[in-house]
Amino acid sequence: MKLTINGEEHELPAATLAEALALLEYEDDWLATAVNGELVHRADRANHHLRDRDRIEVLSPMQGG
Amino acid sequence: MPQFYGTELRSRLLLGTARYPSPASLAEAVRRSGTDIVTVSLRRETAGGRSGGAFFELVRELGVRVLPNTAGCHSVSEAVLTAKMAREVFSTDWIKLEVIGHHDTLQPDVFGLVEAARILTGEGFEVFPYTTDDLVVAERLLEAGCKVLMPWCAPIGSAMGPQNLQGLRAMRAEFPDVPLIVDAGIGRPSHAATVMELGYDAVLLNTAVAGAADPAAMAEAFAKAIEAGHMAFHAGLLEPRDMAVPSTPVIGKAVFS
Numbered sequence: 339m340k341l342t343i344n345g346e347e348h349e350l351p352a353a354t355l356a357e358a359l360a361l362l363e364y365e366d367d368w369l370a371t372a373v374n375g376e377l378v379h380r381a382d383r384a385n386h387h388l389r390d391r392d393r394i395e396v397l398s399p400m401q402g403g
Numbered sequence: 404m405p406q407f408y409g410t411e412l413r414s415r416l417l418l419g420t421a422r423y424p425s426p427a428s429l430a431e432a433v434r435r436s437g438t439d440i441v442t443v444s445l446r447r448e449t450a451g452g453r454s455g456g457a458f459f460e461l462v463r464e465l466g467v468r469v470l471p472n473t474a475g476c477h478s479v480s481e482a483v484l485t486a487k488m489a490r491e492v493f494s495t496d497w498i499k500l501e502v503i504g505h506h507d508t509l510q511p512d513v514f515g516l517v518e519a520a521r522i523l524t525g526e527g528f529e530v531f532p533y534t535t536d537d538l539v540v541a542e543r544l545l546e547a548g549c550k551v552l553m554p555w556c557a558p559i560g561s562a563m564g565p566q567n568l569q570g571l572r573a574m575r576a577e578f579p580d581v582p583l584i585v586d587a588g589i590g591r592p593s594h595a596a597t598v599m600e601l602g603y604d605a606v607l608l609n610t611a612v613a614g615a616a617d618p619a620a621m622a623e624a625f626a627k628a629i630e631a632g633h634m635a636f637h638a639g640l641l642e643p644r645d646m647a648v649p650s651t652p653v654i655g656k657a658v659f660s
Contacts, residue, residue: 344447362450368459369448370488375480377487395447397488398455399462401429402444402472403419403559403609 356383405604408529419609436622472499509559513540524548536570557588564594592628599632
């Protein structure tokens with residue numbers, strides 16, 4: 339399935355958001371995720387089924403002012 | 404001490420965490436500033452990346468409260484989604500709401516700001532809006548559910564200091580019971596003291612500390628200036644006058660000729 343993750347194209351055999359994150363070795367403790375502009379809570383990632391060409395954002399804490 | 408959304412703070416200085424020479428210098432500046440609120444952000448994590456986690460661990464070890472921001476958001480939808488993602492990561496309802504309207508000045512899009520504030524307060528967020536010194540916008544933000552206002556004093560990162568003292572003074576007078584934080588544009592401790600002398604409750608700054616040759620020492624200098632300005636406001640400042648007034652009594656002056 340074709341996915342755009344943080345602006346980059348990926349071809350991944352992932353059925354759910356949790357699987358996609360695991361395949362790309364994202365560490366899970368502090369991440370926030372959104373699919374197609376909607377927040378997907380940490381607890382819902384394993385049940386969130388992906389579709390071809392979904393756009394995924396994976397954010398983490400960063401310095402800010 | 405100031406209360407923001409029912410939380411009483413130990414310090415009137417809110418410190419940003421960006422642009423320090425090293426994580427160690429950030430940590431030292433935070434400690435020496437005495438602040439108990441630092442601002443943080445969210446950015447894309449790289450696959451397998453550890454940068455976000457390492458930074459978050461550092462902040463946790465500092466034992467301060469975090470105020471996540473929506474820096475760089477130029478639309479209501481971006482800001483709202485970023486706020487929700489920040490709540491997921493940082494487990495706080497606090498959000499420093501930025502909706503940027505102008506690329507060069509980073510002036511807030513005040514129309515989008517009010518709209519985003521209304522959406523977020525409706526979802527339980529406690530919003531700290533980065534706004535201008537416009538009183539009408541301030542009124543709308545309060546109507547939208549904000550209980551704190553954060554007017555700029557100059558463009559973000561400019562270090563220009565307060566550009567419109569009368570505007571800041573008017574906002575203080577118009578909203579005597581609303582916690583007011585000057586955010587953005589502070590360059591020197593004297594700038595911070597000046598706005599605190601107007602009766603502001605706190606100052607949020609970042610670049611002036613992070614960009615100093617000795618960030619930790621500058622953080623402490625700001626903390627002292629902010630306390631001095633606050634104390635001076637409550638001590639009652641003299642109003643300037645046009646003519647000289649002798650400070651030494653004239654009565655009893657010797658006559659030598």
